[in-house]
Amino acid sequence: MLVKEFIHIFRDPKMKAVIFLVPVIQSMIFGYAVTTDVKHVATAVFDLDNSQASRELVARFVRSGYFDVVARVQNEGQVRVLLDRGRARAVLRFNQGFEREMLAGRTARLQVLLDGADSNSAGIVLEYSARIAAEFSRTVLIERSARLAGAFRPPGGVDLQARAWFNENLESRNFYVPGVIAILVMLITLMLTSMAVVREKEVGTMEQILVTPITPGEFIAGKTLPFALIGFVDVIVITAIAVFWFEVPIRGNLLLLFLATALYLMTTLGIGLFISTISQTQQQAMMSTFFFYMPAILLSGFIFPIANMPESIQWLTYLNPLRYFLIVIRGIFLKGIGISVLWPQLLALAVMGLLTLRAAAGRFHKTMA
Amino acid sequence: MNSPGTAVVVRDLEKRFGDFVAVNRVSFEVKRGEIFGFLGPNGAGKSTTIRMLCGILIPSGGAGTVAGLDILTRQEEIKANIGYMSQKFSLYEDLTVEENIDFYSGIYRIPAEKKQARKEWVLQMAGLKEHLHSRTGTLSGGWKQRLSLGCAILHEPPVIFLDEPTSGVDPISRRQFWDLIYELAGKGVTVFVTTHYMDEAEYCDRIALIYRGELIAMGAPADLKTEKLREDSIAPSMEDLFVSLIEAHDRDARPQEEVRR
Known part of the structure; x- marks a missing residue:
């Protein structure tokens, strides 16, 4: 048998x-x-400010490895088209006066538009964006304080040190x-x-x-x-x-x-x-x-x-x-x-x-x- | 019930599938070394009867023995003492002739020292020596059929059951097949064969006619012909006998139906 x-x-x-x-x-x-890792998200940049600060922040997004800039758009209509056709899954939008607000010490706004059809990936992208933005504002803060007060040391914040056991790089x-x-x-x-x-x-x-x-x-x-x-x-x-x-x-x-x-x-x-x-x-x-x-x-x-x-x-x-x-x-x-x-x-x-x-x-x- | 001269004994054997009575209280005996033909149209209950005797269907009623073993309680022992070959060729078509033989010698537990001799015997009998390594699927119907028979009797059973063994095979191969059956019967093997070829019925020592689950006639072919067909006696054929017996049976059954109307 x-x-x-x-x-x-x-x-x-x-x-x-x-x-x-x-x-x-x-x-x-x-x-x-x-794989559910989200990498190389097709990203469009809608930069109405076109300032040093906005460009610096976009560069940080790109350097993270999670975002690839695939298009630069000039108006709302183009944003719609890109998201509808799925050519971009995230759009970074800077309004006019982004840098001015920041230099004035007020909160500058960056809008991230996401293709939420795939809710899982969108959530992950959102998290990445938040992290990059937070890091950006922290460095800006440190630079500014340094400039203002010379040897001033910024107050110690809480630094979250997450380590994933068993699968270190997640x-x-x-x-x-x-x-x-x-x-x-x-x-x-x-x-x-x-x-x-x-x-x-x-x-x-x-x-x-x-x-x-x-x-x-x-x-x-x-x-x-x-x-x-x-x-x-x-x-x-x-x-x-x-x-x-x-x-x-x-x-x-x-x-x-x-x-x-x-x-x-x-x-x-x-x-x-x-x-x-x-x-x-x-x-x-x-x-x-x-x-x-x-x-x-x-x-x-x-x-x-x-x-x-x-x-x-x-x-x-x-x-x-x-x-x-x-x-x-x-x-x-x-x-x-x-x-x-x-x-x-x-x-x-x-x-x-x-x-x-x-x-x-x-x-x-x-x-x- | 177990006189030494009988190979198969059946009393009031019955099989129902729901309301349908496939085999209706059938009784008969088959003597050792006899070729017993089981005749009937398709759906008459031939295969059902054989399956009950081989232990793969449990009877609904009645009793019987095969090779002295009770068909109700000792099916597994019966299986070691019978050979069974059905109308469908039971060979593995993607295996070679030799692999098929080896497989069946394995499941029939042929002792190692006898394996080679039995294999030789089957090849000789089926005339398949040159085709040892051919895939079974490529063989012609006659060869497949003889190989099937060979595999079914590798373990030299005293009783063999053949369920329409020659259906779909050319006349010459059928003839050769019957020569094999005679050879086996000559060695004392009991052969229980079903067929609907009337000419084949002539080759049997004794035949039983089954129709709609009931046994309607039994005896030696020649006796049955002289007994039942006295009127038109010019060269009566098996076919005439068969038709007239069935007509007689239907005539007997009909009056009751008319009364009901």
Whole structure:
């Protein structure tokens, strides 16, 4: 049974590509694409003051690396057009008298217009702008006080020193790439197993298998072990890409990662097999797989933090194996935490794995009857 | 119920799917080494009966044994003692001939020391020696069919069930296939075969006719013909017998329907 499943997979060159090439390509693409860092925001400058101060402030925006000036506009109409067409996502507007107000010691106004359609990015851009503006006014203040009072030392303010642990540069890639491992492996193992049994039903070989003295346990093992092995190889390949290509730090124990992977694979294989036993055709199996897969990703914390979800939906996420594995894999990669912290997640995965595999084996027995 | 000379015994076997009675209280016996033909139109209940005997369908009522094992309680042991081949070719088309044989020897738990000999035997029997490494999907229907049979009897079962084994195969291959069946029966293997080819029924030692889930006639083909077709006795064919038996059965059933009207 085992040997046969391997032959099935490796005989088909397309299958081979799906299993090994696709994870590599996808993890590459996701590694670059799946990022919520906001950089190089297309920015237009609407400077009615055109003074030394306004130019200095624009230069600071550009130097920060977050803003790229793509246009300079002269009137309101052009601002509208740029934002509508999405050619600029932020506009810095200086009214006439910006510098004069500042020199006079009054508050000068800088207006930042944002494309708020993507609320997430807009929020981040807003925060950057506020920071840059605040820094600017602080240096202006210091310069001015120095000029006025010679050796006058400005009063000590509070300096916020935030340090992000585990991911010092707040690189979202470090957060997402380990997650990509989890979702890709889930997709591949789910698909392979859910197809495995249904294909036999469709071709008609299932009936033949049923009249042989094979036990359900042997059958399930034959249908899962090869895919478990493939899942493992994929995890190793993608982990290697993450570490050596994307330079995602891996701080925890690799053995623990493999243990967690084994438990996680039990759940995905169990679910795949279960889908396989309730489906009659490969299309049905495919549909069911996606029916499970989409919510599994959305409710896993891969993209949207679980803590932000309504409570009832948070409860739902406890049924999601991906949720646990994401915590484990991110913990191992970024925090380097060990089994003493991660055991509840590992336990949850183990229990779910056993339950789903058992359910699948139970269903298989019934179809014989 | 388990006299040593019988391979299959069935009493009042019944299978219902909801309201539909697929097999209605069927009883028969098959002797060891006999070729027993199970005839009937499509949907008459042939495959359902076979599946109950092979332990992949649980009967709704009645009792029976296969190779001396109870079909209600010892299905898994039965499976080790029978060969089963269905109308659909049960081979893996993307595997080679050799891989298919190896796979089935694995699941039938053929001991390692016998594997090679059994493989040789199947290849010899199916005439597939030169095609050992061909993908099964590329073989012609006759070859696939013989390979299917070979894989189904790798473990040398005393009873084999063939469910319309020759459907969709050319006449020459059918002929060769029946030669194989005779060879097996000659060695004492019991062959239980369903078919709707009337000429094939002639090859059987004994036949049973099943129609709408009921057994309407049983006996040696020649006996049945002389018994039931006395009137038009010029070279009676199996087909004539079959049609007249079904008509007779419908005649018996009809008066009741008319009364209801």
